[in-house]
Amino acid sequence: MLVLRDPRLAGIETRAGPLPWQPRARGFPGLLRAICGQMISNEAAGAVWRRLAALPGATTPEGLLALDPARLGIEGGLSRPKVAHARALAAAILEGRLRLDALDAMGDEEAIAHLCTVKGIGRWTAEVHLLFGHGRPDVFPAGDLALQAALGHLAGLPARPDAKALAAAAEAWQPFRAVAARLLWHHWLHHTKRATMEPEENAPA
Structure with missing residues (x-):
């Protein structure tokens, strides 16, 4: 059609x-991967994601916050702003301000707006996550x-x-x-x- x-x-x-058809992880890992891709080439984003995902605990909110921020930059390859974005995302999930389990019940614009309440997540990041992680057909x-x-x-x-x-x-x-x-x-x-x-x-x- x-x-x-x-x-x-x-x-x-x-x-x-x-x-x-290559889906991505839902939840924190998927959003973290989208943050890795902000404002850099696709090749660089893939390299950063592989480095970051290799750090023990980095793909869970608790584990990421337990890591030294300097390590996220030096070993994980994140820029200083992206370290702050990743930590803000982890904190929002753990504090219940970001309700990832409620996204599927939201319309596209509502879900985008909810994700964008987290510092460091803008419309592009939210849309990429909803498209690849949630399979939204019209994002x-x-x-x-x-x-x-x-x-x-x-x-x-x-x-x-x-x-x-x-x-x-x-x-x-x-x-x-x-x-x-x-x-x-x-x-x-x-x-x-x-x-x-x-x-x-x-x-x-």
Whole structure:
């Protein structure tokens, strides 16, 4: 149905192969991984996540807060702001201010707003988590650099669309905008010959 609405999406799997469906962890690990990807390239984000996840206890709120913040930076690869973001996330979960178990009962915008109550989590981070961790079918991170570049290339635009223009274009893909996002990422991975594709943020969280 989606490719019938927009023929530009129809040939992506023919050229790039079957669309991979790679979910992420829910809860704290998934959000922590999204924080790792803020404002850096997908390759760098993957490297940081692997370093951080290798630290004992880092993928649980209790374990992360028990680690020396300096260790999160030196061994985990997090920048100083991201150390603060990760610790704020862990504290919000442990204090009950962030109710991850209630996300599934919330609509998309309500869930995004709830996640964004935590310092360091902005709209892009929340959307990426809901798309990959919760499988939300209509979440679309319009602030994502790779999605902007993918549509610009696919549509033959003279310049990469900004977040506002991309969000407007994505309205035609409702209620399956998350699938469209995955197809666009897949197209960009194939076009750029990247080994892996991670979201790339365009604005601070």
